[in-house]
Amino acid sequence: MSSAEEPLISRHSSPSEDHDHPDDGNDNYNDSDIRHDTTTYDGTPPPASPTLFIYLLTLSAGISGLLFGYDTGVISSTLVSIGTSLSARPLTALDKSIITSSTSLLALLISPFSSILADRLGRKRVILLADVLFAVGAAAQACSSSVAGMVAGRAVVGMAVGAASFVVPLYIAELAPAAFRGRLVTMNVIFITLGQVVAYVVGWALGEFGEAATAWRWMVGLGALPAVVQGVVMVVMPETPRWLVMVGRVGEARRVVERVLGGEGEGREVDATVKGIEIEVREESEGRRLRGNGRGVGKAAWLDSAGELLGVRRNRRALAIACLLQGLQQLCGFNSLMYFSATIFTMLGFPIPTLTSLVVAVTNFAFTLVALLLIDRIGRRRILLWSIPFMVVGLILAAYGFSFITLAAVDSTSDKPTAAPAQGAAITILVSIMVYVAGYALGLGNVPWMQSELFALNVRSLGSGIATATNWGANFVIGLTFLLLMDALTPSWTFVLYAGICVVGYGLIWNFYPETAGLSLEEAASLLEDDSWGVR
Numbered sequence: 001m002s003s004a005e006e007p008l009i010s011r012h013s014s015p016s017e018d019h020d021h022p023d024d025g026n027d028n029y030n031d032s033d034i035r036h037d038t039t040t041y042d043g044t045p046p047p048a049s050p051t052l053f054i055y056l057l058t059l060s061a062g063i064s065g066l067l068f069g070y071d072t073g074v075i076s077s078t079l080v081s082i083g084t085s086l087s088a089r090p091l092t093a094l095d096k097s098i099i100t101s102s103t104s105l106l107a108l109l110i111s112p113f114s115s116i117l118a119d120r121l122g123r124k125r126v127i128l129l130a131d132v133l134f135a136v137g138a139a140a141q142a143c144s145s146s147v148a149g150m151v152a153g154r155a156v157v158g159m160a161v162g163a164a165s166f167v168v169p170l171y172i173a174e175l176a177p178a179a180f181r182g183r184l185v186t187m188n189v190i191f192i193t194l195g196q197v198v199a200y201v202v203g204w205a206l207g208e209f210g211e212a213a214t215a216w217r218w219m220v221g222l223g224a225l226p227a228v229v230q231g232v233v234m235v236v237m238p239e240t241p242r243w244l245v246m247v248g249r250v251g252e253a254r255r256v257v258e259r260v261l262g263g264e265g266e267g268r269e270v271d272a273t274v275k276g277i278e279i280e281v282r283e284e285s286e287g288r289r290l291r292g293n294g295r296g297v298g299k300a301a302w303l304d305s306a307g308e309l310l311g312v313r314r315n316r317r318a319l320a321i322a323c324l325l326q327g328l329q330q331l332c333g334f335n336s337l338m339y340f341s342a343t344i345f346t347m348l349g350f351p352i353p354t355l356t357s358l359v360v361a362v363t364n365f366a367f368t369l370v371a372l373l374l375i376d377r378i379g380r381r382r383i384l385l386w387s388i389p390f391m392v393v394g395l396i397l398a399a400y401g402f403s404f405i406t407l408a409a410v411d412s413t414s415d416k417p418t419a420a421p422a423q424g425a426a427i428t429i430l431v432s433i434m435v436y437v438a439g440y441a442l443g444l445g446n447v448p449w450m451q452s453e454l455f456a457l458n459v460r461s462l463g464s465g466i467a468t469a470t471n472w473g474a475n476f477v478i479g480l481t482f483l484l485l486m487d488a489l490t491p492s493w494t495f496v497l498y499a500g501i502c503v504v505g506y507g508l509i510w511n512f513y514p515e516t517a518g519l520s521l522e523e524a525a526s527l528l529e530d531d532s533w534g535v536r
């Protein structure tokens, strides 16, 4: 579908992809949409300025990113504040690893089901359900008295993250006028990193000024707040017109389209948009019927899409690149810092480790802003090739710093180190971690989320879904193994290992990831036909 034919209210995916793919994460709308979808259904220009409705939509997208960021970031301060409150003993490295990684594991497991639920119940209800899970998970963590209870609370939050990270982008993609869609995905990453900053600030403030025994309960419990706010915003937001048409509620769909278009959406445009959605939905169910699937969650449709994805060379290559980038985003070890920086800075003897660890979140947020200003000008491939060397330098320097210190033993009741390690080395590690995080935020923190521009439309949803699952899978591995690796290999070798992964990743990107910035989807796809994978 060319840009002039793109409905104002966007479609989500092609016929064969809609029901049975795993999570396609943050990529139902992306920056390629900025370039390609700037006109409305009948070719008229998009609304000149955002309507109140668009602001509300932006707010709900923002809160969703904030929640994702808050819940992944807050664990850092929580782990160093729990002391002996869970199961009446200090947390072991294994406890910390399982508490942390249960969230990503459940996010990974739940995301494929959220697409089915989103079709059955509607997008809005699934968002509300995710908000309930966020709130219940936060409360369960706050009230837990054992390690198992805490793991269960984190797992419920993981279900919420998995469902929300699929359905919120879908909701926005189906509601936002095309001209604003690209900006909304950009916002999502900014809000995730902002949510992590908020979590770190809350963790530090409560750890410093709160009641020692209950501070960590407030840290995790406060995660319920944005979920409640989002739930309230969602109550006044409509269901998407595309879903309403899918279930035969065309009149309601029409009223929603009128609302989205605001004053500018008079008669003809509304008609054209609703017609476009109806045609699309009809084509989809027709396609499914022809493949003998009726209206169900077609296994054959899934197989068709999977066959296209793996059977066609350029699709296969797109998938390999998208998974490479998502895998690398996590395996480079960044989230080890996001989850455990307060634990690391405690071991290094910093007096207020939760405050020191704020530099990780703030550097990540600040350089994410810089990246998003630069990325279209510099290009995705180039920004990765420029930034990964900084990550390698940061990691090697940190490894070098760690080689000078014997980590202080941590007093299990106060979680404070029993002896202060060498200060110079600790500062070196702090600075090198900042260099590493800045490099990460400039490239790997963002570029992988632009994955959908690599895929042709008919395999985009499934391809992005698999790549997103790769992200959660690798995130789980990192969360589970970091502290255990620090014990088994020493901190220095753990950081060297991450540096090695970055070097290998750099080589793979150099050889296989072509520059797609500024290209149309067709041009990007045909690059991948080339023997050199379009890199030369």
Ligand SMILES: O[C@H]1[C@H](O)[C@@H](O)[C@H](O)[C@@H](O)[C@H]1O
Pocket (backbone or CB within 6 Å): 072, 189, 192, 193, 196, 329, 335, 338, 364, 444, 445, 446, 449, 475
């Ligand atoms: O893009 C985001 C961002 O970089 C976050 O800081 C990180 O925690 C997430 O894992 C990643 O997906």
